[in-house]
């Protein structure tokens with residue numbers, strides 16, 4: 001029996017006028033007072049009617065002035081065109097807009113929102129979105145419930161990942177909104193960094209001891225406390241372990 005929490009999309013209220021539709025792909029709408037903004041725009045254009053109805057029922061006829069994409073991948077941008085058509089919304093991501101390194105604030109009478117470039121973890125165009133009044137942080141695909149967000153892991157990207165996570169943890173968000181799957185908190189961000197470091201140490205030691213890939217894959221088991229993480233046992237731990245093993249064997253993690 002499946003207990004995947006994303007089997008049924010769920011609308012979670014983070015604050016008044018601030019909701020996330022939590023599913024495999026997440027989208028949020030946030031009321032800033034005179035206008036609303038949306039964070040991420042899903043993969044399936046056929047969800048347009050459902051999403052627009054949910055926004056209307058939460059925010060009335062507040063216009064959606066901006067759509068912020070945490071990064072311009074297809075699973076975060078499908079409804080961009082629909083928001084442009086319906087509201088004349090401006091699409092903001094690191095391809096369409098020039099974002100200063102210290103980020104761009106969107107302000108309204110009700111709350112303000114910061115879009116902050118944090119490039120190089122998942123794509124060269126990653127951004128986070130911080131909503132200080134609600135202590136909510138969108139991290140895009142930088143946090144993937146145990147997944148290492150980059151395909152080309154080396155010493156420089158490992159360092160960048162740890163540094164970027166330190167910046168994200170510093171926000172001390174009460175609600176963390178990943179690009180995909182259930183919401184979490186700053187505790188999971190901290191736990192992931194420990195896991196990442198542990199994987200690298202553990203795999204490096206095993207390789208140095210001359211163990212085979214098969215032995216390592218068997219021995220480096222998913223940590224007990226992370227077994228309930230979304231799809232972690234299904235494939236994420238295995239994927240992350242494989243990424244680290246490849247990088248260690250190729251000596252790419254040597255500084």
Ligand SMILES: [Zn+2]
Pocket residue numbers: 073075076141179180
């Ligand atoms: Zn994604």
